[in-house]
Structure formats: structure tokens, C-alpha cells
Amino acid sequence: MAGIPQSMASNVLNATTPTGTSGAPGSFTAFAAGAMKVRLNSTSSTASANGTQLTGTGYTAGGTAVPAASTASSSGSNVTLPASSALSWTNGSGGSWSIQSFDLTDSAAARSWFGDFNGAPITVANGNTFQIAVGGISIGLA
């Protein structure tokens, strides 16, 4: 299960259809400025709700900001993230993490995309480190 939250789907639909004044395109609700974040969850996210976020030492609630700008999509190509360096979390919670899914959010926690990790659930024992490679998440419309 992966994809786009209902809120984002409506945002795109409204901005690209005649839902605005006198049949003009509706407005797009912009995301917050600031680096977007990758949030890790122990359950699957769905179109209507986030998954259950990880907790404990080594994980900051709300997720971790991406390190740099991703290459913009062109000709319908996917956008991959993170750019330039991997994302990394070391589990110091005292117990194992079970990682099922991610959410991509803006800096104010509004969701734009979500998906299960390939091979989930991923067990990360206490003291171990979970990393997402450069380009380890791929987001596309095709």
C-alpha cells in the first residue's frame, strides 16, 4: 500500500479543475517552507491517516529533515529522496523498532506522500542503525 493522502489528492484535484471562482482553477494549498521530513512508522500509513510513529531515543517525533533538494521531475520522471546523503537513525530506545512505512511531510507535518518500505516490516534491534540510501525512496505518478 502506498501513495498519496486524501488531503493531497483533493489539493491536486481542486487546483487543476474548475473548482475556483467562475470556473477558474481552484487554489492549491501550499506546503510549509523549510526542508521536508521523512517520518518512520511501525504500522502502514493509509490514504486517510499516518501510521503509528516510532518512539524512543534515536528517533525525533515528526521525522528527520531531508539533507538537500532532490532533482526535480521532468517529462513525468519520478522524484527520489533523500538527495546527497543517506538518512540514518540509531535505535537507543531499549527495545526493537519494527519499521513498516514512511510518510513524507512538510516541515509543519502536513503529509504529501506515504508508502510501505520494501521488505517491511524491518526489525531494528536496540543499538542498531536504520539507514535510507540516497534515492532510497522513489515517488511517481506513473
Next chain:
Amino acid sequence: MSDQQSESPEFDEGHGWRVLDADGNVVASGGISEAKPTVWVGEYLAEASRNQGEQE
């Protein structure tokens, strides 16, 4: 322990994710993870189908 960004050279583009033990050994790994709305559409249609079945 806190969030940090790795610059490990052997774990670059083309990989998905990995789990390292305290010595830096790879104990698990997986491919690139994807998010596509087409899957969401399938999810939506499946839910609509289930709802229709419950009403009948």
C-alpha cells in the same frame, strides 16, 4: 544517540535501505521503496467495492 546523516560511500544511489549492527555490519537490507498514487487508486476502489458489498 540521535538522528544523523550518514555519508557511507558504499551505500549510495541504487540502494534502498539497510540495518547496521553496532560494529557497522549490514544485518538486513532492502530495495527502493515507492509511493505511487496509482496504488492508492486501487486501494480506494477496493474499499469502495467492500462498502458496496456491505450494503447489498
